[in-house]
Amino acid sequence: MPMLGLGTYQMDDYDECFESVRTALRMGYRHVDTAEGYDNESAVGDAIDEYGADREDIFLATKVSPDNLDYDHVLTSAADSFERLGVDFVDLLYVHWPMGEYEARDTLEAFAELREEGLVGEIGVSNFTVELLEEAVEVAEEPIFANQVEMHPLLPQTELRQFCAQDDVDVELVAYSPIARGDVEDVDELQEVAEKHDATPQQVSLAWLREKEVTAIPKATSEDHLRENWLSLGVELDDEDVEKIDSIEERERIVDPDDAPWNR
Template identity: 30%
Template sequence: MNIYFKHSNQRSFGTYPLKGTACRDAILTAAEVGYRAFDTAQMYRNEAETGAALKETGIPRDTLCVTTKVENDNYDESKFLASVEASLKALQLDYVDVLLLHWPPADFQIEGSLTLLEQAHKRGMARNIGVSNYTVQMMRDATRIIETPLVTNQIEFHPLLNQDVMLAAASETGIPLSSYCSVARGEVFKHPIFAEIGAGYGKTAAQVVLRWILQKGVSINTMSTKPENIAANFDVMDFTLSSVDMARIERMTHMNYRIVSKDIVPWAPDFD
């Protein structure tokens, strides 16, 4: 079972690119709204703020689901476990619930970093492990390289990008998907269809988009600094999109609008 589904009712609060007071305030608001899953990363440079804010919430540790990600600069054997220890110290935690590899290695040879990830799990640094931005072949290979199940592959997932191939790979490999860029960094709001559908349910365009992702079997990561948006992004469990509306939204995926590509991230793989 996807750890995000199990521990967070399918919704996680993302912290990128928040820093300082903005990060603290957003996390405190998210916790008050009801979020119990929080997503950070070494690359975000906000683990310390995230850890301090989570401690400030007073939420019992066993009800939290904390995810962080190892930066690919730390995939060397001499750095990996030390970097995870540093993350735990910054987060003020004895372990994280989910530890992800943030990207495939620059040479796309995944065995070394996966083996180190599994070592972190065996040492108790992480209750669960997963990956981000893996291709279909990488997902297949990962299931052969390590024995510990991967609880997620976190990828760009929104209604303006067709990810049917990745959904099929998730089913094939047993590695569930979770989303980032869930509202395509605001691009979805340029398309009236989402607000039009939302009007029929008494929901916003963003809520329709997030609900569509959930109904595709993908858990969601969302970020906002506005309290009303943080609350709205969490409030997506009390309605179900009809098959007709799901199909209408599905047609938007053929735009294949991808945000994260080699133009932005030179070390990105050739995505499926």
């Protein structure tokens, strides 16, 4: 899984999404993240097809919505996503939120069947707390590959990172909203590190996630922002930089619905 991908949340305009994905692929991105609930799988799939790369060269991830998480609905939802994307398989299929029809054993049994049939490369979950992830790892018939959560220097997810790093868990973290929707720009510590590296605070945030061995999927629609994020791969932080960023005391969660699992 490439450690920098393109997120497509809130890209429900077909033309905008198509152009963003196509531009990203031309720039070098090889990881694209979408979801059934984003209403843009067709645009994502069409952009990948138009670009013309071998399917195996693109790491493609999508997600099953909470209302489709019982066993039969997972299988139907996945088939519908494949049709909209125009593909025979996806590299990573997520449980989007542990809500609605989600029941760990029943839901993950369907995900395991898809993986055993070769339709899904890896199984993922999203927005899972430590407790929910622990349950999923325990009951899943196939390994949980990744947990996609909001993560950035203002929400470092320390407890979750420590749990995922355990040998008997070994789950990758994927960060959505990795630049806190631009709010990292106003953080003094990130500004200082950015100035040192002739970079932007957004690029420093993405580099910091990479130092934490976390994959980032920032959303971007303009070519300038796509390039800014892509060039973050050239920002190499030293231990002093990481310590300074780790010392940030401000905390901010961007995505925080009332019924989110951490609010229960």
